[in-house]
Amino acid sequence: MIKREYTNINDFLEDDSFKNWVHQENGTDISFWEFWIENNPEKLALVNKAKDLVLGVSFQKNFVSEEKVALEWSKLASKIKDRKAKPKRKVRFLKQFGAAASILLLVSVGFYFINKNTKITHKTNYGEILNIKLQDGSDVTLNSNSSLSYYKNESRKVWLSGEAFFQVDKKKATNAKFWVLTNDLEVEVYGTSFNVNTKKQKTDVFLEEGNIWLKLKNGSDKKMIPGNYISYSADKNKILEEKNIFNPTIKTSWKDGSLLFDNLSLEKAMEKIEESYGYSIVFKDEVSKNTLITGAVPITNIDICLKAIEKSVDVIITKKDNSLVISKK
CATH class of the missing domain: 3.55.50.30 (Phage tail protein beta-alpha-beta fold)
Structure with a gap:
């Protein structure tokens, strides 16, 4: 368990042993907290508030299933295979069958390329949080009243409206970049964790770990290091706020x-x-x-x-x- 002075609600919420006591899940933790509460009666009101919060957080992660684009292609391939396996009945049908196969092939190829360039969009309602696994292995947590879009064949370039937390999978073999585009700026990364919020007609970016580059709409670039927070408005054509945040959970706790x-x-x-x-x-x-x-x-x-x-x-x-x-x- 964490050794600390329990002076505010957050001290309790960050302690796993306290959560175990609330849920009555660990005998050692239960004994410790019963003893601690008995010997710190002046903290009972604070303990009860923290307990209410722990019991009140019922976050349900909804992972997005993988897209089923390959399904249609496999169906078409099976049909072609079945047709090839059937015996030829009469020679006069060869030309018609050849023409039909050509058309089917063209349709299949067209279907394949159309699907590769299909734009995928995930949206959340008010009060909804959504976890998304991108094809490149990156994880995105989409906050309420937000949307994330990308093309099927290029999931390392995404468009964001609202708020999202990104954990980008680094591609060491190819060193491929990952892009987040908003109305105010572009975020350029290779592999890192960061939060982007585009609400209230500006874009706020907080970097939790790694390094990222911001390409602002006014043409300037900004390099960020862990703990940096920048708020920029393209409408006002200026950086509204720039500072360091030493407690990252202040900006990212919403995802939990x-x-x-x-x-x-x-x-x-x-x-x-x-x-x-x-x-x-x-x-x-x-x-x-x-x-x-x-x-x-x-x-x-x-x-x-x-x-x-x-x-x-x-x-x-x-x-x-x-x-x-x-x-x-």
Whole structure:
């Protein structure tokens, strides 16, 4: 188990032994945490909040099945083989059969090339997270209300609208590049892990590991190293924000079904909820808007998510049509 001072919710959520205690899965961890709670009664409220969050995160990974393009080709090949195996009945049919075979071959070849150039698109609804395995071996986690497109014969060049986390498979033999294209910029990599978000008319890129190049729409290039975060807008033709982030989970925790906030205003935190579920956010007072929130909340269930936020910052969140109305208690 991790040796640390448990001073906030995130300390509990990062400890596997605490999760084992919540799920009652490991005798040693269960004994440790029962002893720890008994000797730290002042932390009981914090423990219960963290327990609620662990129980509330019910992230279900939906892996995308492989495309079945080869199926039609194998059917056509089988038909051709069956026809060749049949005995020739009369000589006068040779010419007609030859013509038919030629047409079938042309159709088969045409079908094959059309399928190779078919554009594949994956889309997610609000509140949905999707895991995609590309043909080159790369993994993509697509956030809610997002889409990822690529051509069947070129899955190392993808178009993104929304947010996605990429774990690009490095091709050591060919050193082939991988491209992510958005309305603002292009990301050029060989093999690495990074997050791209194109929402709110800009593109945010966070590099978790490896090295990448950004080709901005204004013609300039930017090299990124692990921990770098850049936000760029083509409409405004400038870099909006550039900094280093030392805790990568702040930018990538969504892919595991939760959002991590580190001393963030509730107004900024609710922007992420708006992106995930499409609700408009309405604050009834300035105090609630500027309240700071630290910790993790689950995002795969909107009701549990809102209850977790209410507990964390002592506010009331009410659903009203397509809005979330927030006020202090």
